[in-house]
Amino acid sequence: MSEDKKSTRGAYGDALLELGEADENIVVLDADLAKSTTSIKFAKVFPDRFFDCGVAEQNMMCTAAGLATTGKICYTGSFAIFATGRAYEQVRNTIVYSGLNVKMCPSHSGITVGEDGASHQTVEDIALMRVIPGLKVVVPADYYEAKAAIKAAARIEGPFYIRLGRPSVPIIFNNDYEFNLGKAIKLKDGSDATIFAIGIMVSASLEAAKILEKEGINAEVINVSSIKPIDVNTIIESVEKTRKVVTAEEHSVIGGLGSAVAEVLCERLPAPIRMVGIKDLFGLSGSIPELLEYFHLTPQDIVLAVKNLVYQ
Amino acid sequence: MSRSELRKRIEEKSLILRRDIIRMTGEAGSGHPGGSLSAADIVSTLYFYQLRHRPAEPKWRERDRFVLSKGHVAPVLYAALAESGYFSRDILWTLRKMGSILQGHPDMKKVPGVEISSGSLGQGLAVANGIALGGKLDQLDYRVYVLIGDGESQEGIVWEAAMFAAHYKLDNVTAILDYNGLQIDGTVSEVMEIRPIVDKWRAFGWHVIEIDGHNVLAIIDAFAEANTIKEKPTMIVAHTVKGKGVSFMENAIDFHGKAPTKEQMKEALKELGEVDC
Ligand SMILES: Cc1ncc(C[n+]2csc(CCOP(=O)(O)OP(=O)(O)O)c2C)c(N)n1
Ligand SMILES: [Mg+2]
Numbered sequence: 001m002s003e004d005k006k007s008t009r010g011a012y013g014d015a016l017l018e019l020g021e022a023d024e025n026i027v028v029l030d031a032d033l034a035k036s037t038t039s040i041k042f043a044k045v046f047p048d049r050f051f052d053c054g055v056a057e058q059n060m061m062c063t064a065a066g067l068a069t070t071g072k073i074c075y076t077g078s079f080a081i082f083a084t085g086r087a088y089e090q091v092r093n094t095i096v097y098s099g100l101n102v103k104m105c106p107s108h109s110g111i112t113v114g115e116d117g118a119s120h121q122t123v124e125d126i127a128l129m130r131v132i133p134g135l136k137v138v139v140p141a142d143y144y145e146a147k148a149a150i151k152a153a154a155r156i157e158g159p160f161y162i163r164l165g166r167p168s169v170p171i172i173f174n175n176d177y178e179f180n181l182g183k184a185i186k187l188k189d190g191s192d193a194t195i196f197a198i199g200i201m202v203s204a205s206l207e208a209a210k211i212l213e214k215e216g217i218n219a220e221v222i223n224v225s226s227i228k229p230i231d232v233n234t235i236i237e238s239v240e241k242t243r244k245v246v247t248a249e250e251h252s253v254i255g256g257l258g259s260a261v262a263e264v265l266c267e268r269l270p271a272p273i274r275m276v277g278i279k280d281l282f283g284l285s286g287s288i289p290e291l292l293e294y295f296h297l298t299p300q301d302i303v304l305a306v307k308n309l310v311y312q
Numbered sequence: 313m314s315r316s317e318l319r320k321r322i323e324e325k326s327l328i329l330r331r332d333i334i335r336m337t338g339e340a341g342s343g344h345p346g347g348s349l350s351a352a353d354i355v356s357t358l359y360f361y362q363l364r365h366r367p368a369e370p371k372w373r374e375r376d377r378f379v380l381s382k383g384h385v386a387p388v389l390y391a392a393l394a395e396s397g398y399f400s401r402d403i404l405w406t407l408r409k410m411g412s413i414l415q416g417h418p419d420m421k422k423v424p425g426v427e428i429s430s431g432s433l434g435q436g437l438a439v440a441n442g443i444a445l446g447g448k449l450d451q452l453d454y455r456v457y458v459l460i461g462d463g464e465s466q467e468g469i470v471w472e473a474a475m476f477a478a479h480y481k482l483d484n485v486t487a488i489l490d491y492n493g494l495q496i497d498g499t500v501s502e503v504m505e506i507r508p509i510v511d512k513w514r515a516f517g518w519h520v521i522e523i524d525g526h527n528v529l530a531i532i533d534a535f536a537e538a539n540t541i542k543e544k545p546t547m548i549v550a551h552t553v554k555g556k557g558v559s560f561m562e563n564a565i566d567f568h569g570k571a572p573t574k575e576q577m578k579e580a581l582k583e584l585g586e587v588d589c
Contacts, residue, residue: 027449051445051480059472062435066379066442069420069428070450074442090469093432094439098420 005168008199009107011146012164013038016075019154020046026154027067029053030077031060037077037107037164057082061090061102068100073154076102080109080163081122084129096135096159103153105162110250111283111291112167112200121283127255129161130228136181137228139163139249139257141202142172145225148179156181163199165250167288170203172223184231186238190220193244193306196235198224198257201248201276201297208302219246219306227260235264244309245273248302253277272312274305315529318361322528325395326356330557331584332391332404338577340408343416346567348388350492350525350552351459357531358457359392367397370424376454377427377443381436382461382490383417384569389426390414398425434467436460437487441473444482455539458487463495466504471516477545478517485545486538487518490525492554496568513547525550558583 019026020042032055034040043050053060057078064074076083083106084091095102111121129137138153138160140146146164153160172187187202188209197205202223209219220238224230239245245265247258258275265271278295292298313321329352337343355378359365363376380389387407394401399413406412413422417431428439440458447454460470477485489509497503506512513520519541523530531550538546554568555561558580561572572580 027445049449053476054472054479056469056472056476058435058469059438059476062438062469062473063442063445063476065428065435066439066444067446068442069439070443070446072446072449089432090435090438094428094430094435098429 004171006143006171007166007168008140008143008146008164009036009038009166011143012105012107012150013041015147015150016042017045019151020049023073023154025071025073026075027072028075029060029064031055031057031082033078036079039077057087058090061087062094064102065094065098065100068102074102076104078106079120080106080125081120084122084125088128092132096132099134099158101157101159103150103160103162105150105164107164108166109163110165110199111278111295112165112250112288113283114166114288114291115285117285118282123252123278123281123283124255125163126227126251126257130255130260135159135161135228137161138181138225139198139227140225141199141223142169144171144173144175144177145179148177149225152179152181165200169200172203182226182229182231184226184234185223186220186234187223188219188221190218191241192218192310193246194220194222194238194242195246195248195302195306196222196224196257196261197248198227199250201250204297204299205248205302207299208306211299211303212306217306217310224257224261227257230260230264232264235261236269239265239269239271243271245271246276246302246305246309247273248276250297251277253279272309274309276301276305318532319529322357322361325360326353326528327584328395329356329388329391331581331586332394333387334558334572334577334580334584336387336391336404336407337571338574339405340571342408342571343387344384344569345387345571346494346554346561346564347382347461347490347492348385349556349558349561350554351385351388351490352556353526353528354459354488354490354531354550355388355392357528359396361532362535363457364454367425370398374452374454377440377456379427379436379440379443379456379458380418380430381458382433382464383430386414386416386418389418390423393423393425396425399423433461433464434469437470437473438476440485440487441477441480441482444485445480447484455484455486458485460487460489462489462491462493462500462506463503465489465506465509474513474516474518481543482545483542486535486548487545488548488550490552491549492552494554494563494565494568498565510549517544519544519546520549521546522549523551525552526556
């Protein structure tokens with residue numbers, strides 16, 4: 001693996017090791033996917049504080065809730081589709097309704113699962129988690145942001161959903177990166193349009209902005225990793241300047257980042273929006289580059305969306 | 313205290329709980345009296361004999377925990393908490409009303425003494441397992457009690473949790489099955505048979521005790537036996553009567569989720585020995 005690319009799921013095991021070292025109250029659960037989520041790293045060093053729940057995600061979530069009532073900070077793994085879909089109601093009613101200290105950090109979100117196909121590719125997890133009252137939802141853009149967010153979650157009381165992914169993705173930040181819940185991060189200044197992005201689409205947006213620059217279009221790029229709470233001020237401030245909005249996410253355009261940004265803007269500062277995302281479709285088997293192209297999640301797709309607004 | 317005195321003392325508490333359940337649901341005009349009444353002797357034996365707890369210090373770290381998995385019978389839990397002194401009895405009559413801490417189903421953030429919010433069936437045993445694991449990690453010797461319904465036992469997660477508790481040898485978990493034979497759409501046998509339930513729990517690696525769930529001495533003995541079992545969780549299959557204690561509610565499917573009318577409330581309270589009602 002080259003050093004300029006690392007997976008966000010890889011940050012999970014690494015962050016857990018550091019957390020486990022520093023705090024005895026960190027407990028980790030997984031559901032027969034510890035190797036995939038990388039929680040196995042924690043399991044090897046702290047076997048007494050790791051519990052494999054077997055292939056039983058609903059049970060894992062409620063067990064985590066119980067542990068949390070005893071003062072433990074409980075991290076849970078699995079794949080995003082099963083953590084949010086299979087166990088939805090356990091998450092909603094037992095973890096979040098009670099405000100329990102459970103940090104859900106499943107891997108394999110979005111279509112970049114690749115060859116396993118639609119049954120394993122969740123395009124709706126952000127939507128499902130975002131609508132649960134009070135749940136904090138974070139979508140890290142790279143390894144370092146993921147690591148910082150996973151560690152920050154331990155310090156912030158209450159339930160979290162942190163969306164992690166399988167593939168190696170470009171590094172944007174570094175080890176000194178500090179995660180601030182509720183704060184969006186401007187990665188590039190611009191005046192012609194704002195691209196709000198999350199996850200793997202942040203680096204794609206930076207690339208798109210470079211391409212656009214060559215064509216004389218100056219796009220602002222903002223990483224909205226904290227989907228909930230969302231940074232209303234940064235969004236408004238940017239759009240007051242650019243008046244044109246593109247959102248980019250590896251998720252359905254229904255209920256994800258695009259919707260979240262639109263919810264902020266429609267009440268305060270209506271502006272035209274183009275959403276780059278998955279258009280109400282299930283995933284598909286294929287290689288990651290093929291899938292990104294098929295679902296229109298490439299820098300070129302972002303470039304087109306921006307141009308579509310600018311030249312309107 | 314002799315066993316007969318003990319029995320008398322707990323039964324008096326059960327009677328208080330039963331009256332409170334009737335009055336609470338009657339005043340609220342809704343709620344679940346049937347399954348509250350079937351569980352009354354189990355819950356009163358827990359709160360007024362078995363549980364090591366401090367009502368004035370609900371978050372006491374070493375307390376035994378009670379998880380009400382079948383959260384719809386919140387009235388019996390609220391009554392036991394009030395009678396124990398977790399909150400004032402006056403609050404009982406605000407059940408299900410706007411602004412009350414006593415929501416239709418238990419909310420741990422609102423009510424002192426409620427260990428976990430419940431109401432969605434099936435989830436309590438898994439929660440109890442998590443609490444039990446926490447106890448083992450912290451080397452605290454508290455026990456976790458969890459009350460499950462027989463209809464509720466049809467939920468798949470109950471069996472995921474059953475496997476988990478046996479796998480991790482959670483001998484600090486004691487589950488009680490309120491085997492009243494009824495659910496909403498009919499008898500448990502008609503709707504979805506759960507028998508042979510004792511064999512099922514045994515096959516899942518549990519120690520199983522079968523008792524009459526209205527015999528408080530049998531309940532006490534079962535709890536004592538559970539305490540002696542090592543490396544295995546215990547399931548107490550408690551045979552009960554839904555609506556127990558109020559003649560017209562006993563085995564009446566409709567009183568699962570229907571409150572007594574004001575008239576019925578008076579009649580029920582009279583049967584339960586309340587004089588000035
Ligand atoms: C997951 C879930 N499904 C459905 C319900 C609606 N419901 C409430 S009580 C009940 C029947 C429960 O029967 P049982 O466990 O036998 O309870 P009891 O007889 O002790 O009252 C149902 C289906 C629910 N609360 N939760
Ligand atoms: Mg029943």
